[in-house]
Amino acid sequence: TQLLEQSPQFLSIQEGENLTVYCNSSSVFSSLQWYRQEPGEGPVLLVTVVTGGEVKKLKRLTFQFGDARKDSSLHITAAQPGDTGLYLCAGETGGTSYGKLTFGQGTILTVHP
């Protein structure tokens, strides 16, 4: 069973602060996706990383895939109240598990004005 451990589980910060969310596994992933989910809605895809060591930026969000493709991080610079939500990482191992996403348990981020 592939497991994705996400940390921290909860994060409560003030507007303007920086934060990092981590996603770790003992499994190697062919791709890893980050999603943001708001209450009562489905997850919204933020980014997909596929190459070990890859770094992608989306405005104030920076995503990194570990060299061994077993871990990933999401860094938010100067957080804003609009960043509040549940952040989920999800990995795909490929092969016979192609298309099957294994999700972490999520990080609930609250940014206070």
Add this chain to the structure above:
Amino acid sequence: ETGVTQSPTHLIKTRGQQVTLRCSSQSGHNTVSWYQQALGQGPQFIFQYYREEENGRGNFPPRFSGLQFPNYSSELNVNALELDDSALYLCASSKTSGSYNEQFFGPGTRLTVL
């Protein structure tokens, strides 16, 4: 807005009943995956359909079944509902090509089993 729609939005059933949830995939997508998300947890993979055939299944019992239609829309059926089936059911569509599979989620169906 992903273009993936699900119906109904909310549903209340009693234990032992059967339920059918529906999903319309994004235009151009040929694969639909279903996930169950319990409160406070990440989604769990139920199964995936590609070209009207089941193409992978997670750790869910046979009373969870599905269908995919020629237009790539899909249904999730759950028989003999149990209290623990209460969850948000998410449908994700994707275009199966290349080395990875980006999935785009619908808004979900909130199922409550009493």
